[in-house]
Structure formats: structure tokens, C-alpha cells
Amino acid sequence: MTQRKTTSKTTSKTTGKTTSKATKSKKKPRKKATDKAPRQKAEPALARALRVDHAGEYGAQRIYEGQLAALEKSGAADAETLATVREMLEQEREHLEAFNQLLHQERVRPTALQPAWHIGGWLLGATTGLLGAKAAMACTIAVEEVIEGHYADQVEALEKSATGSPALRQKLARFAEEEAAHRETARASGGEEATGYPALRFAIRGITKAAIRLSERV
Ligand SMILES: [Fe+2]
Numbered sequence: 296m297t298q299r300k301t302t303s304k305t306t307s308k309t310t311g312k313t314t315s316k317a318t319k320s321k322k323k324p325r326k327k328a329t330d331k332a333p334r335q336k337a338e339p340a341l342a343r344a345l346r347v348d349h350a351g352e353y354g355a356q357r358i359y360e361g362q363l364a365a366l367e368k369s370g371a372a373d374a375e376t377l378a379t380v381r382e383m384l385e386q387e388r389e390h391l392e393a394f395n396q397l398l399h400q401e402r403v404r405p406t407a408l409q410p411a412w413h414i415g416g417w418l419l420g421a422t423t424g425l426l427g428a429k430a431a432m433a434c435t436i437a438v439e440e441v442i443e444g445h446y447a448d449q450v451e452a453l454e455k456s457a458t459g460s461p462a463l464r465q466k467l468a469r470f471a472e473e474e475a476a477h478r479e480t481a482r483a484s485g486g487e488e489a490t491g492y493p494a495l496r497f498a499i500r501g502i503t504k505a506a507i508r509l510s511e512r513v
């Protein structure tokens with residue numbers, strides 16, 4: 296009984312309160328420095344650029360896959376057109392692989408919208424493919440025009456940047472040339488002769504631009 300009173304007195308002199316020990320035990324443990332270390336290696340601007348480029352190439356691959364599925368199923372395209380679409384799809388897969396590696400290297404996460412582009416890209420390709428070979432080519436013209444412009448903007452930004460990677464700039468410039476070649480192939484294959492071409496081009500350009508803006512943010 297006497298001992299308990301002494302302990303209580305000592306605590307009271309130190310803190311002015313009788314619960315000093317209880318207050319101490321409620322303090323949250325400090326976080327270790329390693330808990331706060333960012334996973335992402337790239338600067339935010341570079342991470343954003345790589346994320347949107349990866350999303351674009353992923354979407355492009357899905358568009359060509361959708362086109363190919365629809366054109367093969369409907370029999371609306373001749374062997375030469377099918378070979379052309381397969382060739383463009385192969386090149387998109389190479390572009391996508393390059394960004395897969397860059398994302399891994401720079402520890403950048405892909406867009407959270409990838410599942411949407413998986414379905415949306417395929418549907419866009421399949422829908423235009425079902426409208427016919429020329430509509431599929433019209434879709435290619437519209438998408439590639441936007442993507443080519445997007446890469447050109449990034450190349451220009453890297454040229455102006457003091458810290459921009461020359462290797463990345465060269466890679467993007469090469470991809471822009473290949474996207475432009477896809478656009479020209481689609482023009483030569485009669486894309487501009489598709490029924491309702493101006494409206495189709497306008498709508499698909501709008502969809503592509505919106506997808507780019509969303510992939511930059513999410
Ligand atoms: Fe591409």
C-alpha cells in the first residue's frame with residue numbers, strides 16, 4: 296500500500312499528471328527511412344511520357360488484333376491487305392516490347408487503364424474491320440496521325456531538354472517514322488475512300504487523343 300503511493304507521487308512531480316507512462320506508450324513508432332523510398336526511378340515527366348507511350352502501343356496492338364480478327368472472319372480483305380495488317384501488327388509488338396523494357400528499367404508502372412485499352416482497342420479495330428477493309432484502313436490513318444504527332448512532340452521536348460536521353464529521342468523518332476509509314480500504307484490501301492471517311496477520321500482522332508490524355512493522368 297505504502298509502495299504504490301510513492302510511485303504515484305514521483306510520477307506527479309515529473310509530469311504534473313498521473314498518466315505519464317500511459318501517454319508515452321501511445322506514441323506511434325517512427326517510420327524507417329526505407330519505408331518512404333520511392334519505387335519509381337524515373338523523373339515524373341519521363342515516367343508520364345513512358346506510361347502514355349506504353350499505353351499507346353498497347354492500344355495500337357489491340358486495334359490491329361481486332362482488325363485482323365474481323366477481316367479474317369468476314370473475308371472482307373484480300374490476302375495482300377491481311378499481310379499488310381499483320382506486318383503493321385508485328386511492328387506494334389516491337390514498339391510495345393521496347394516500352395515494356397523501358398518501364399521495367401525505369402521502374403514505371405503502366406497505366407491503370409490498361410484493361411480498358413485491352414477491350415476498347417480491340418473493339419475499335421474489330422468494329423472498323425467489320426465495316427470493311429477500307430474502314431479498317433481509315434481507322435489506321437486516324438490513329439497513326441495522332442500517334443505520330445504525339446511522338447513528334449516528345450522528340451521536340453527531348454531536344455529542348457538538357458537532361459533528355461539521346462537514345463530515347465532516337466528511338467521515339469524511329470517509332471514516329473514507322474507510325475507515319477503505317478499511315479501512308481493505309482492511305483495507299485484506300486483508307487480515304489471508306490464510306491463516311493471524314494466523320495470516321497474525326498471520331499477516331501478524338502478517341503485517340505482522349506485515350507492519350509487519360510493515360511497521362513491515370
Ligand atoms: Fe507503334
Ligand SMILES: [Fe+2]
Nearest residue numbers: 355439474477
Ligand atoms: Fe503504328
